[in-house]
Amino acid sequence: MPGEVIDRPNPEPKPSNISEQILSFNVKVTKDALPEDAVSALKEFRRAACYIAAAMIFLRDNVLLDRDLTFEDVKPRLLGHWGTCPGLILVYSHLNYLITKHDLEMIYVVGPGHGAPAILAALWLEGSLGRFYPEYTRNREGLHNLITKFSVSGGLPSHINAETPGSIHEGGELGYALGVSFGAVMDKPDLIVTCIIGDGEAESGPTATAWHGYKYIDPAESGAVIPIVHVNGFKISERTIYGCMDDKELTALFVGYGYQPRFVEDLQDIDADLGNSLEWALSEIKRIQKAARSGNPIMKPQWPVIIMRTPKGWSGPKKVEGEFIEGSFHSHQVPLMKAKSDEQQLKDLQGWLESYGPKELFNKDGTPTKHILDIIPSKDEKKLGQVKDTYDPYVGITVPDWTQLGVEKGTEASSMQQSGKLMDEAFQANPHSLRMFSPDELESNKLSAVFEHTGRNFQWDEFSNAKGGRVIEILSEHCCQAFMQGYTLTGRVAVFPSYESFLGIIHTMMVQYAKFGKMAQETNWRKPIGSLNYIETSTWTRQEHNGFSHQNPSFIGAVLNLKPTAARVYLPPDANCFLSTLAHCLHSKNYVNLMVGSKQPSPVFLSPKEAEKHCRAGASVWEFASTDKGLNPDVVLVGIGAELTFEVVKAAELLRELVPELRVRVVNVTDLMVLETQGIHPHSLTNETFDSLFTEDRSVHFNYHGYGTELKGLLFARPSTHRITIEGYREEGSTTTPFDMMLVNHVSRYHVMEYALKGGAKVNEKVKMNLVPLLGEIKQRIQKTKDFILKEGTDPDGTYDLEMLKGSAGGGVLYEG
Secondary structure (H helix, E strand, O other), rough: OOOOOOOOOOOOOOOOOOOHHHHOOOOOOOOOOOOOHHHHHHHHHHHHHHHHHHHHHHHHOOOOOEEEOOHHHHHOOOOOOOHHHHHHEEEHHHHHHHHHOOOEEEEEEEEOOOHHHHHHHHHHHHHHHHHHHHHHHOOOHHHHHHHHOOOOOOOOOOOOOOOOOOOOOOOOOOHHHHHHHHHHHHOOOEEEEEEEOOOOOHHHHHHHHHHHHHHHHOOOOOEEEEEEEEOOOOOOOOOOOHHHOOOOHHHHHHHHHHHHEEOOOHHHHHHHHHHHHHHHHHHHHHHHHHHHHOOOOOOOOOOEEEEEOOOOOOOOEEEEOOEEEEHHHHHHOOOOOOOOOOHHHHHHHHHHHHHHHHHHHHHHOOOOOHHHOOOOOOOOHHHOOOOOOHOOOOOOOOOOOOHHHHHOOOOOOOOHHHHHHHHHHHHHHOOOOOEEEEEOOOOOOOOOOHHHHHEEEEOOOOOOOOOOOOOEEEEOOOHHHHHHHHHHHHHOOEEEEEEEEEEEHHHHHHHHHHHHHHHHHOOOOOHHHHHHHHEEEOOHHHHOOOHHHHHHOOHHHHHOOOOOOEEEEOOOHHHHHHHHHOOOOOEEEOOOEEEOOOOOEEEOOOHHHHHHHHHHHHHHOOHHHHHHHHHOEEEEEEEOHHHHHHHHHHHHHHHHHHHOOOEEEEEEEEHHHHOOOOOOOOOOOOOHHHHHHOOOOOEEEEEEEHHHHHHHHHHHHOOHHHHEEEOOOOOOOOOOHHHHHHHHOOOOOOHHHHHHHHHHOOOOOHHOOOOHHHHHHHHHHOOOOOHHHHHHHOOOOOOOOOHEEEEEEEEOOOEEO
């Protein structure tokens, strides 16, 4: 059991050649003895939790060992992860003690996500499972249900997720626990997050970067994180890097990161070692915070980190069939895989479970003994599974009236510059509940207006130290995403702007978060939270100077693949539409919002009032760009995306000059989800309203910002799709001109004109009669333009002029679908 010293099968790492002086950075904490009653309660809590955790993996009946185990008592499928459980339970027990002693507000973030048996066992003991799930009440029946239903159909899963009370982190993909923890404490000065990072997870790139998270925490305004690195030496089937580093090497590493490391490794007296180390960590945090909050902040404070060495699978089977289990990778998942069929392993299982002394830990009715309960916080809101910030945290924000920043129709404006102004006003209105997390791209993305009344929050910079700041720029998309997740899941609102091509770096992080959100909405106790808000700019259409590597709209597809309850993709065509969309997204809850927009000045097609109406509809006929206001068209041209819509509008303008007998309807789609199959997405157009926009029988050409296959998927089940053609990003690009990017991807105005003529010729005899020479004329224009660009290195003059928006032209009433 925990506290017992065992022979470890693998030798300790040999000392390195690092100077002995580095050990002076390793904080030596006096190990004061803990009160005897506290130590006793800590140990009993751990024994009970370890018993339950082990039983959850194996037992389908006889959960309190009322009789000897039989094969029938063992689950047919043995699923779960044992190896990390004892360490997680050890920390959980001490956090209970620390919370009770200091009346703390604390969240426990668990990096080893497959340690669910440990956390669920502790949650059952403290009564949190019973509060949120009546079938898991703290009695014999509830314990039976917890153990027998674990990791089977209808039961709780083997990894920590949204169904786990107290969790704010999806335990599927490793690497994000520490970053999420830092995001959670921002703007919550009284909150402490204890984050346990497994030494396997510590090998991931996102974790390595997240160690710098404290450099973005202003202790005057925010809480703190107590990181605990759990070094048990093994991953699934290999030694860990940290497990092969000695104390001097780890000390050098963490001192370099900016921490004071403290090692917990006294297996003879683990309670005194860990208990005193947590007290020390708390005192260091309070010292740093007190200095900052009294106006005398410590420049580059060394924050505490605890490095805890315990054997993997501690207190489990020592050996099975001659192989070491405890202290080796063999304990990672199920130590006794043949317990269902092998007599010896069944006996070993019974001996293992009995070693915890369940009859001493549980009363006849299955309730834990009073001594175990004594270590648990008495106030429900202080229990790790019932902290309000983890399940009902949303406070909301005030979103300024964006129309006051609206731009006059017929002029040009940068969507990003206007969005920066809106965020500036939003930061002023919400000084403690709104943040922006961004890679080092705000200036290049033309969002610098956000700095009018705030700054960057970077505490290791002498010029921004102790000045707060609503913006965090760190050149790690993983950290930006993790900070945003922690910040959002604890009730606030955030925005993540990025170059379009590099948002894909956090694709799987976003998906993991969305899975957490899906499961959260399926519980009846987790309340709505703010949406994740992405601004995707510096798009492929205007990354011609950075070349092919910076041209990648694939994050759109990543969001489209989410559940319809979460997925929201917007491609506003101008600055006013982008402002309307951003304001909506800041208000929204439970979504993953992706907003795709241009940073370069572009035409403003709609007035603020028209933009608001257009965005509410999601798609509209643009009468001002259409023939006869779009009535009785021969062909429908659809723009999706700012630059792609410009090409459609320009194509319609040129077609009026080249072939005035062709009747064209121009449609813009700003909410991509309206195109989804009827009934699939909440925003989907019905087939009737779809036809009202795109007609029932005319050819329709979509000029789309993303990959064409994405749009084909959305439109697949619509009636008469044979009449639809699509062009999008073709994975063609280089260092070239903006218009050449349109040409090589077949989304230029000339390519739109070709599709329009071919489609219109099917119903318009005049167009059909002249189709061949008309197409020849367009091909000649394409070639002449390419030749000019190749020779001059720039686009022809007038490429981006739009005659219809000059002077008093423009306007028209939008037709809503």
